[in-house]
Amino acid sequence: EIDAPPERVFRALTDPEEMERYIAKQATVELKVGGRYSFGWDSGGPIKILDLVPNELLSYSWQVEREGEVETAVSWELAGSGGKTHLTLVHSGFVDPNAPRSDYGVGWMGFLVWIKSMLESGPGWTRPELRSVDYDGYET
Numbered sequence: 001e002i003d004a005p006p007e008r009v010f011r012a013l014t015d016p017e018e019m020e021r022y023i024a025k026q027a028t029v030e031l032k033v034g035g036r037y038s039f040g041w042d043s044g045g046p047i048k049i050l051d052l053v054p055n056e057l058l059s060y061s062w063q064v065e066r067e068g069e070v071e072t073a074v075s076w077e078l079a080g081s082g083g084k085t086h087l088t089l090v091h092s093g094f095v096d097p098n099a100p101r102s103d104y105g106v107g108w109m110g111f112l113v114w115i116k117s118m119l120e121s122g123p124g125w126t127r128p129e130l131r132s133v134d135y136d137g138y139e140t
Contacts, residue, residue, distance in 0.1 A: 002084060002115070004120065005080055009119060012115055014031055021127060024041075027040055031052070033051065034048060035049045056079075057075065058075070059075040070095050089112060
């Protein structure tokens with residue numbers, strides 16, 4: 001649940017400048033069914049909008065450049081009540097139920113926390129800086 005109305009949450013999901021605050025690198029959004037939707041990531045991600053109901057639903061196709069990955073779908077469902085929004089994320093369409101995809105759960109949980117933090121904290125909020133650590137404990 002996010003302490004912001006559905007209109008504000010929907011804008012955070014569809015406005016490239018807002019998206020670049022918490023999830024995207026160089027976002028592209030053509031806000032129509034069939035329109036391009038991209039986070040600007042080098043290794044894939046969103047492709048095109050599959051379904052769109054302003055302030056209620058955004059669904060897009062998803063593909064990453066990884067062996068064995070198939071195109072899937074990501075849906076964000078918004079339900080407003082009392083000036084707040086219940087935001088539900090569903091990533092579906094996986095063919096192999098045994099394929100490892102724990103990275104999706106961790107990644108999406110992080111982005112859900114960030115969009116909530118961004119919307120509730122206001123314009124001064126900035127995305128945490130991510131750093132990788134190799135197996136020897138050195139920052140990369």
